[in-house]
Amino acid sequence: MKSIVLKCGGSVLDELSPAFFEAIHSLKKNGYKPVIVHGGGPAINTMLDLYKIDSKFHNGLRVTCDKTMEVVEMVLSGKTNRQLVSLLAEGGLNAIGLNGSDGGCLVADFINKEDLGFVGTVTMVNKEIINKLIDSDLIPVITPIGATEDGERLNINADYAAAAVAKAIDAERCIFVTNVEGILINGELIEETSTTEIQEYISDGHIYGGMIPKVESAISALDKGINQVMIVSGKKAFYQQGGWTGTAITNKERVK
Template identity: 40%
Template sequence: MKYLIIKFGGSIFEDLPKSFYDEVVQLHHSDDWQPIIVHGGGPLITEYLRKLNIETTFFDGMRKTTSEVLDVVEMVLSGIVNKKIVRLLNSYGGRAVGISGIDGDLLQSTRTTNNKLGLVGNVQNVNTGLLKNLIEEKYIPVISPIGIDETGARLNINGDMAAAAIAKHLGGALCFVSNIPGIYVNKNGRSTVLNVLTKIEAYRFIKTGDIKQGMVPKVQAALDALRFQVSDVVILSGVEKGNLTSFCSGKQVGTRIVLKEACS
């Protein structure tokens, strides 16, 4: 059995069709793959911050997390979004359980050195024993990316980085689910979806701006994960039926990220 860490953000959450959850449950019931879901919820967080008249500022595309903002982040991620995903998976025949990175010291983190970002952290260790116990009991873990430091303080964790950290510590494959079929770049004046993206190409396309905004942390997290025991990393569309199962069966789908070109 291989672990499949599936990450999707709040921007696609509402667009995921029934077929996506069916595929997750299908993989869970197979003997080959064990899905683990890590989710975001950025748009809904922004909506609730606006409703509550809490000011939000961004630095380099990342939200500054004050204690007041973190209360809302935790409420939305660990409460509203997490439990809705659990309900959906269970309604489609799965057996999901929702937890945050705080539960059981799952995502053991340290605060980022960028003080401008506030209560934002980086994952240093993952309590894989907790995940393995849940999996042994036939659950699908659904994880909200809130970390905890050695003092017991909460930290806001980028969902892509949290998924990569879990993949690094568990092994298996890492799948970033989006609403586009893969990574688009400009080739010969045309926008093209890449089948494969190497480390060298990734840095070049980030520099040229072909890879930008929310795709940058996904690619950076993917490259970081591949340096450890993660077997495969892919960015694919979750709105197209069959993509998850196609990837798990070894078919070409989305954009596969690798450290270097295969030797011919």
């Protein structure tokens, strides 16, 4: 079984095109079993503003007090997950929403309760429940919410959650769906690169601005043991007729 994990950031959900869903159809036709993990940052920020709760970040992670956690869970489970499942259905794909905290899907532990509050790191993934859904020809759409052994809900960075799921189910690759086609150097798409080359591109100023956190997320997935990650666009058909469009990133040095 060729499984593949797609991480859809919250900022790209409103920009997913029909071509994106066609690409998922193509994946399925070519024997891939897709699993989706999604974020919801912009929608969470909007709701926090509505409730007059400050948004705070520490080392790139959202500081999550108990009130923030309520909003995070409400938005991810009640809004963005439903939105993505509905979009997949409209695209002719059979998907099912799954809260990461349900059925021990994402077991997590606090990273640093004093500094971050209810923010967790995945300690175990219940791959059996994910594989059962896959075997039923469903696309699991997972929220990055974990639960401790005691049942406390924790907010998990969606990039880290996707990497943990990909590692657990031995996915062929983990794909970061963004609003850009991939890494562009001097206006040209780089189809393949390595973590070392990426650091050089950042140092040289070829990778800058909003692309830096995208490539850093991809590198963090590789650090968690994923063999290959990709940055692709949710606005295009990133996969068709067995070919990929985007930037593939590996830890291995390339032979030039």
